[in-house]
Structures are given as C-alpha cells and as structure tokens.
Amino acid sequence: MSDAGQAMPTAVSTSPAGPGPTATTSRGAVRGVAEGGVEHYWAIPYAAAPIGELRFALPSPAVPWDGVLDGTSPGPTAPQNPYGGALARILPTVDIPGENFLNVHIAAPASRDPELLPVMVWFHGGSLQHGSNALAGYRGSSFARDGVVFVAANYRLGAEGFSVLGGAPLNLGLADQMAALRWVQAEIAAFGGDPARVTVFGQSAGGNTVSALLAHPDAPSLFSRAIIQSGPLSADPPAKAGRITEKIAKDLKIPATREAFSRQSPASLLAAQARVTAGTTPLTGGPSYALSVEPGLVPASPAEALAGGAGASIPLLIGTTTDEARLWLVPTGLVMKLKALHLAVARRKVGISAAAVKLFKRNRPHSITGEILGDLATDKLLRVPMNQLADARLAGPAPTFVYEFAWPSPVEYLRAAHAVELGFAFDDLGSADSLGLAGSTAPQELATAMHRAWVDFAATGSPGWEQWSTQRPVKTFDGGSNPVVFAPRDDERAALTP
Template sequence: MTTYDGETGSAPIVTFSAGQVRGEIRDGNARFLGIPFAAAPVGPLRFALPAPAPAWEGVREATAPGATAPQNPYSGALARILPTVINTGDDFLNLNIFAPPVHGDGLLPVVVWFHGGSLQHGSNALDGYDGTAFARDGIVFVAPNYRLGAEGFSVLAGAPLNLGLADQLAALRWVQAEISHFGGNPDSVTVMGQSAGGNTVAALLAHPQASSLFKRAIIQSGPLMAQPPKDAGRITRAMAKDLGVPATRDAFMKFSPDQLLAAQARVIAGSTPLTGGAGFALALDPGLIPANPIVALESGAGSGIDLLIGTTSEEARLWLVPTGLVMKITWFHLAVARRKVGISAAAVKLFKRNRPYAVLGEVLGDLATDKLLRVPMNQVADARLARGAATFVYEFAWPSPVEYLRAAHAVELGFVFDRLASPDSLGLAGATAPQDLATDMHRAWVNFAATGDPGWEPWSLRRPVKTFDGGSNPVVSAPREDERAAITM
C-alpha cells in the first residue's frame, strides 16, 4: 500500500488505473488535488451521463485545485458571508484527496464529502472544505465536484435527469476502484453532505446500490425530498422561455455555460430556499431516484447503513437575517406561508407562545426549520429504529455573533472540519468561535466514520439528540417535543 514519509515539501507519487499523480506533503499529510474522476462534460458529453476519465501519460501534477463547475457567485446579502471560488476549465469533474501518512498493512476509513449550495453553488476548492483535519485524525478525505445548476439539474427533453447526482455516483464508484492506492479502505466509506449536499446524500442513501458504495452516511441540514419532474423542471422551463427556445437538450446545447448562467441569474433573482421562487431540485427519476428519498428511507431503504443526521437550531436565519427579511414578516405573511406548507394555526400559536420575545420572522424561520428539516429527520429516525438501523441525531445550537446569525444554516461547517481559522468559517462564525466545540464536533464525525459510533447513544424511544451548544454539549431527550408533535399533526 501507499506510504508517505510526512516530510513537508516532498512530492509523493501515486499510480492508479488512469495514470500517475504527484501530490505534496503539507503539515505532515499528503494532498492530491484536481484528480479527474470522469471525463470533462463538454462537447458531446454535455447534458449526458458521466463517462470515464481518459488515461494520461507521464505524471500529472495534483498540487493545485482543479476547475470548478460553472456557477454564479452568491448575490446580495449572502455574498458577504458565503464565499465562491471559480476556477475555469473543462475538467471540473475532479476530486481532492487528503491522506494521512500510512504505515503498516491496514487501509484507513474514507469520508467522501459532497458540498452544498442549493445545487447551483459550491466546489471542492473552497478553503473551508480542506480535509487536513480529517487526514490528521486518520481519515482519507475525498471531496468531489459535481455538475451544478442548468448543467447538472435541468429537466430537458432528450437528456437524463439529475446529472449532478450521476456525477456523485461516478465519484463513489471511482473511490471504490481507486482509493486503496491512496491508503483508503473501499469497504469503510462514509458519504457526507450538507444542505443540498445532504439532499443528494439522502438520495444516495435510498439508491439501490448504496450498500455497495458506502457503509455510513452523514446528512447535515439536508432536505430528504425530490420532486416530480414537472415541478423540478420549473426553473428549466423559465430559462427556456427567457432564452426563447424549447426546454430540450438540443436547444440548450446551443448556448455556452456562461450564457446559461446569465439566464439562470435572470430567472432566479430574488428566490431563496425559504421564500420560494425558481430553484433547482432533485427530480424523481426511474434510474436514479425511483421514489421520494424520505418515502424510500421510511420504507427501509438504506437500513443496513449507519446514519448520522442533524440540523442547526435556527436554519432559516441564514436567509432571513442578513437580508433584513426577518423584520418584514407580518401575520399575513405567516398565515400565507403556513397554509402553503400545511402548518396548522394552532402550531403557529404554540411556536409564538414559546418565543414571547421573538419577532414574527423568527417564528416563521423556526416553523420552516421544523417543517422542512427537523420533522422529516425525526420520521426517518423513527422508521429506521423500527428496523433496527443505527441512527444518531444531533443539533447544532451554538449562537454565532456574526450578523445575528446565531445557529443558522451552515454555521456548523467550520466546527465539523475543525477549521475555524478558515476565511469561510470566519464569515459565518466569527473570530471568537470556541475551539473546544470544534474539537468535540470534529472528533464525533471522525469517530463515526471510523467506527459507526460518534460518542452518544443511538436513536431510541427516548429520542436522544446530541446538542452541540458550546457548553456541556448535552444529549437532550425529545427536545421541543410539543412543537414537533404540533408540526407533525
């Protein structure tokens, strides 16, 4: 197996089926960046299922991040706190590997990370997704890119659905075939994702081939849903109308990625995951997503795979607070929103009564967090419990002082990666984020990937939730049970 001497400045070379790559040693660990796992999805391969990466002659340099999937930067208030890295190039179906020095005959656990970003933002080139801390702690960390936005999640006549998800499956198959050359154990793979990445992990967990590709799964703040193609295709149809063409593969092929991004920006302006509007979504698909992931998971899919799943306490603050929308919500807005998603008036009154000093926007945000994420998570955990499947539930509750985000969506990322000094984490959690919490949270994720046990009791009739609050980080039994029950009714 591969070993590295750990000397900073040395250049390890690894040979696998496509050729050789030269990485670098940094901080005692090896890193290999920008390795293609599939062919560039351009030309005739555009809007098509991923094809194998071609082999190369000689040694390929793998010391700098590769190309990123075509995307627009975040706009408006989110641009202040959510970074974007755009590296141009066609070979953006690439992955980064962070590997510890390996000695002896044992292969090490693997984590495969799928970034979030509403299926239209993000990449493995973001500093916050550097896997150094995982490698330091004995994990071979893999971060693939996948197609985003119109290139990855359009609903087009003549094109497969969910191409970005197909890319993720291709990356997982690459890991099965090649990761042992980098010291990783293909029989001990944990797939991990946050937000939209958590959404795709839910779909992967429900996939019929899941057990052959990974052993464990981590879903952070991920919706557990997919939509009928007609609904998921609303943004595609809006883009087609904007461009004056039919929503077909042939028509979209005539536009460059940059032209599609411009159309995407026009039709998506003002939309957020909370307030609605045009947005990309996973589509039900006989090949990749034959059933809604939450339905499949409740029916037993993925029961042989260990699951760590959780949310932040105040997910919706990411979209409500920096934009100022939190102060603009009225009782009328609250009534319309709760009817749209099927929340009773009694539940609204309960949430308001439990938060006597909260403005209505904060009440709406907490209702949305429960309806869209926490209640479905509980339903899946209960269904898995009935089948004897191991499930561990957490809640991230530490309040970030940055822009009054508190425990908003994505604030936990710097803690999970034990990378609080990253500019990405500083933008969400600030310079005073507690290192002790990062140490504890990261260690739990490492332990889960290595052993299947993050360090607290699995889901049971007691409904235990590990609460990362930055204090004692207690395990709380059935937190806010009255509110969960009210939303479930």
C-alpha cells in the same frame, strides 16, 4: 459560443515528475503536495470532462493520461454564479475555469500504517447551484490528521447538472456523485483508504443528495455509513423540478431540450439562471433546482424510500442546526419585514395549523414575527422530516444517531443558522469560510468535540452517544456541556407532524 460539435474530451494535462508525494491510479499517476503531515492530491478526474458529445449526458470514465498529473493545486470547478446580495458577504465562491471539473481532491495522512484507513467522501451544499471542493473550508486536513482519507468531489451544478430537458437524463449531478463513489471504490486504496469503510457526508443540498444516494439500491456497495447535515429529504416530480428549466428556456427563447441547451455556452445558461432566480431564497420561494423523481436514480423521494426501508442496513448520523432559516432571514433584513400577513399566508401554503403557530409564539415570547416564521420553517422543512426518518429506521438493523448544532454565532446575528456548523465539523475555524460564518471567537473545544464525533462515526459506526430510540436522544452541540437532550421541543415537533 456553442458547444455543439466539439470533439470528445482530451486527456488531462500532465507534467514531468517532480518533488512531492505521488500515487498511481488506473488512469495514471498523480503528484500531490505534503503540508503539515498531510498529503493533498488535487484535480484528479473521476469522470471525463462533460463537454461536447458528453454534455448533458451521463458521466463517462475519465480519460487516461501519460506522465504525471499535477495535483498540487485545486482543479477546475463546475460552472456557477457567485452568491448574490447579502449572502455574498458570508458565503464564498471559488471559480476556477477548465473542462475537467469532474474531479476529486484527496487529503491523506503523510505517514500511515500498512492497514487501510477509513474514508470520508464529502459532497458540498449550495442549493444545487453553488460550491466546489476548492473552497478553503473543505480542505479536509483535520480529517487526514485524525486518520481518515478525505475525499471531496465536484459535480455538475445548476442548468448543467439538474435541468429537466427533453432528450437528456435527469439528475446528472447526482449521477456524477455516483460515479465519484465508484471511482473511490476502485482507486482509494492507492491513497491509503479502505473501500470497505467509506462514509459519505454532505450538507444542505449535499445532504439532500446524500439522502438520495442512501436510498439507492447500490448504496451498500458504494459506502458503509452516511451523514446528513441539514439536508432536505426531498425530490420533486419532473414537471415541478423542471419549472426553472422552463423559465431559463423562455428567457433564452429556446425549447427545453438537450439539443437547444447544448447550443448555449455555460456562461449563457448561467446568465439566464441568474435572471430567473433573482431575489429568490429557499424560504421566499421562486425557481430553484431540485432532484427529480425518475425510475433510474431517484425512483421515489428519499423520505418515502428511506421510510420504506431503503438504506436500512447503513448506519446514519443526521441532524440540523437550531436556527437554520436565519441564514436567509437575517443578513438580508427580511426577518424585520415579515409581518402577521406573511406568516398567515406561509403557514397555509405549507400546511401548518394555527394552533402550531400559537404554540411557537407562546414558547418564544420575545421573538418577532419573522423569527417565528423562520423557526416554523426550520422544523417543517428539516427537523420534522428528520425525526420521522429516525423513527422509521427504528425497525431496521442499522443505528441512527441524531444531533442538533445550537451554538449561536455572533456574526450578523446568525445564531445557529444554516451552515454555521461547517467549520466545527471540519475542525477548521481559522479558514476564511468559517470566519465568515462563525467569527473569530468560535470555541475550539466545540470544534474538537464535533469533529471527533464525525471521525469516530466514520471509524467505528458510532459518534459517541446513544443511538436513536423511543426516548428520542439528541446530541446538542451548544458549546457548553454539549448534552444529550431527550425529545427536545417535542410539543412543537408533534404540532407539525402530519
């Protein structure tokens, strides 16, 4: 079924006033639900539904509504495929149909002082293809409990949000995030939040988009602090970022244009996306979505822009997990299949010297080849760029704080894999999402400490340890003493630094 020729989006559905807390935005009133001292307001549109004439277009203001919006349960989620294969066992997907999926969820203290509270705006990860604010692990109740107004925003994903199409703007999902941040500036005071104290944070692809937001000239007017969790600092030229778009167009036998893609239903695009990405991972390669370098939102790769001084006035908390790559290597069994030839090919492809490989092997005498490759990939793709950014920001006015999450999850031998830290940062180890990654024996003391650091950073600009310096201090969340380690594994970092 085609979306072409549809009418402009209509207003969101409303219902008569009923029990529960209410807040009034410039577009209309919304009724939430109070649970355990926290008010939750779900499904609040921050932009118009991106359908009909607004499909593959920059976000437009939300349509006002009469009556009271029912915000007592999660709203629609962006069209997406569930995770496939082994990852489906540990990474959940929530699919709620509906047009108004450009919405936010807000968790705020039920009782609060007249003084406005710090705000934290969360952008989920998921390879720019997966995720939503409806996931159980992102409810944000712990942030509200600790005096923060928490906001989680949906944004367009996959073909709808990051295609490279003739006749369409690039980086639409990132444009959605900018619109959500502008909405926060205009509306968050109605929920008790201070628009002058907004911390934006995201993990994985969400961390990647946060890096692009931090590099944007409008960043100081939209947020005052930033947290990047395991996020690449990258963006690709449109020709490279558009390879997956071209493959989808070829699969559907249509041109890679806005007009042609608009004739396809979201379900049709998702089916084609699933076909062209089958069997791919961030480590093994293959078609995937990426931010595109373009004059408007991403004039240069975030790494380049930030190293050049962009975002220098905004305090930054940034870090990785120790074993990022194990998320893709271990549950799939790939770690056991990688041999010396794979390692040799991979290291040449990404420019890793033979000497660096020998160093990693010498430092890990009991690791198999797949584990060595995973550690090299973790450092080359995430840890080294993070260190380079932290070093570059030493010349700027705002502090940088660096962490490493090192607690080893027993689930499927993940150890400190990509995304394992989420339940700890959110202090929600009991959610099904966290249990899938960290298991039922995860230490609450570690979640308390990590979450406290995130809240303190949002409230004060410091997470509680010394800022980055030439001594290279890294707060290490290991579940023990959580020490600050100076220049950890610096020989390996130096061996991989261009």
